[in-house]
Amino acid sequence: MPGLPDGTPAHGMPRLPDGTPAHGVPRLREGGPAARGGHPQQREAGGGWGEFAGAAGPGVVVPRQRPAGPGAGAGPRREYLDAFADGRGGVGLDDDIDVFTPRTGKPRPAEGHPADAPEADAGDAPPAGPPAQPSVGLPAQRHGGKGRAFTGIAAAAVTTVLAVVVAGQVAASQHHGGGQPSSAADQARDAGIPGGEAPSASPGTVTLSYEQKMDRTYPLSATLKGSGKFETVPGSAKAPGKGQKYTYRVDIEQGLGLDGELFAEAVQKTLNDDRSWAHDGARTFERVSSGKPDFVITLASPGTTAKWCAKSGLDTTEDNVSCDSAATERVMINAYRWAEGSKTYGDKIHAYRQMLINHEVGHRLGHGHVTCQKDGELAPVMQQQTKFLDHDGIHCLPNPWPYPRS
Template identity: 85%
Template sequence: MLAVIVAGQVAKSQDDGGTQSRSASGQAGDARPEAGQTPSSSPGTVTLSYEQKMDRTYPLSATLKGSGKFEAVPGFAKAPGTGRKYTYRVDVEQGMGLDGELFAEAVQKTLNDDRSWAHGGARTFERISSGKPDFVITLASPGTTAQWCAKSGLDTTEDNVSCDSASTERVMINAYRWAQGSKTYGDKIHPYRQMLINHEVGHRLGYGHVSCQKSGELAPVMQQQTKFLDHDGIHCLPNPWPYPRS
C-alpha cells in the first residue's frame, strides 16, 4: 500500500509540472511575430523592420533641452546615382534615446528616392562619418535646435519646428517633430518624417517656401506643412516629396 501511495504522489507531482510547462509554452506561443517581423535571438521578442519603425512614434518632450553634444552616426552609405554628388554626415544629439541608425537610414533612403531631390538623376547623396561633408543633417532636441537655428537668425520656438541653419553646416531636424509628428499629418508619421528631411534639405539646396494655389492640390514639399496645410480658404493635401508623381 505504501508503494501505491508514493507512486500516486509522484504521478500527481509530474502532472502539476506538466500543466505549468504547457501554460508557459502557451504564453510564449501567443507572442508570434506580426507579418514582416523577424524573430530576434531573445525569446519572446521581435525585431521590427525599417517600415515598422518608421510607422511608430517615440516618446520625447516638446520642451526637451538636450546636452548640446553631438555624435556622428558611424558608417558609410554610397551615393547610388551619377548626378551631382552631395556628401553629408548625420549627427545625433546625445542622451535623447532615439535610434540614430534609423534616422540615418531614413535620410539616405529619402534623399535618394526618385521622388526626392535625386529626381531624374540630377543629384545623388552620400553619407560619410568622417572628413568634410557638404552639410550635416542633425537630429537635436527642441532646445538645441532653437540654439542652432538662432545662429542663422531663425526662430523655431513658436511652432517647435526644424530649420536649415544656413550660416552653419547644420540642417537641423527637431527631434520632437521626428519622434511625435504634427497635427497636419496625424498618424501618418512615416511620410511626415520624409517631408521633414526633404523640406529642410530643400532649403540647403536653395529652395524657398511656397504654398499650394488650388484646393485639393498636393502641398509643395517647400510649404511649411508642419504649421499648416490650409491657407486663405485653400485646402492643400499633405505631400512629402518634391516630385510626388515620379
C-alpha cells in the first residue's frame, strides 16, 4: 500500500493517539510503498475474516487501541503489551483457550483517526501504566508459545483441508468416467511391481488339441498359385517300429498361411498307424529335416502342385487333386484339398486328410489305383476317393486306411 509523500502512514493504518503506529504495523518510507507484513492474521480485503476485516482499515486487521491516557508516551502502550505478556486483566500465558471460538461483546468504537496523529519515533520506550484488555472479539495475541500455537493450529487445519481435497481429487481421477478402474500400470505401481508394469495378461485363447485342429477346415483358394519356394518344417520324429524303415522330409510352400507343424505331425502319426502302411510292423517311417531322405512330402498350392506333377506326366488341374511325382523326390499334397476337403467326405475332414497321405505315399510304395467291387464296401485307400466313391452302379464307403479294422 503506497505511503504519503511525507512518510505518513496510508489511510487505514492504525496508529496510537500520539501518532505512533500500532505495534507490528510497518512504518512507511518516504515516497515508497509500505512493507507488507508476514503475520498470519494480515489478509487482503474480501477474505474469510468476517466482521474484523474492515475494522482497522482496508487490508489490515489489528487489535483496536484505547485512546492515550495519563502517562502515555511515544510507542505502543504498556498495558497493550502487558495484556499479551501475562494474564493481568486479560488472557494469561497459562490460560487454555479455544482460539477458534469468537469472544462475545462489541468492539470499542474507534476514537480518533490514525492518520491525524503526529508521527512518533517507534524506538521510544513504552510507558508504564495499568494493563489494558485486548479488543473484544479477537483472540489474544502474544509473542511466544500460544501465539505460535495459534499459528500452528491454523496451519494444521489448512493442511488437513488440503489433504482431504487432494485425496478426493485422486479418488475422482481413479474413478473418472463412470467408475472406470485405474489403468493396469497404475494398479501395478500401487502393488509395488518394479517399473510399474502390470504382468502380461493371458491371451484368453484355448489351445486346440491335435484332433481338434485336424477336425477343422481352413480357408484357401482353389486357384491359388504360390511362390513355388519351399521351406522344411523343422524338427524330426524317430521311427517307432522295427520293420523296413523309410525316411522322409516335410516341406511346405512359403506363403500358404497353413500350419506346417500340424501337417508334419499328421504325416508321422498317419503313416505309423497300424491301419496304415506300417501294418503288422512291416514298415516304419522316420521324419528327418536334413540329409537325403527317401522322399519329400510337400504341401503346396494348387498351381505349384500342378507344376510338379506335370514333371512326371500327371495332370492334376482337372479335378484339383494331389499326386506322387515319381520322377522327382516329391510327393505332392494339394493344399486346397488339405485345407478344404472334398464333397465325397463331407465334413469328415480329419479322415480325408489321412486318406490323402496314405493314398499318395501308397503310390510312392508302388501301389496303383483300384476300386471297390461290391455295393456298400469300403473303398480301397488306392481308389481316387477325392473324385468319386460310386462307380458302375456300385456305392463305395469312404475309407482312409490300407488296412482298416472291421
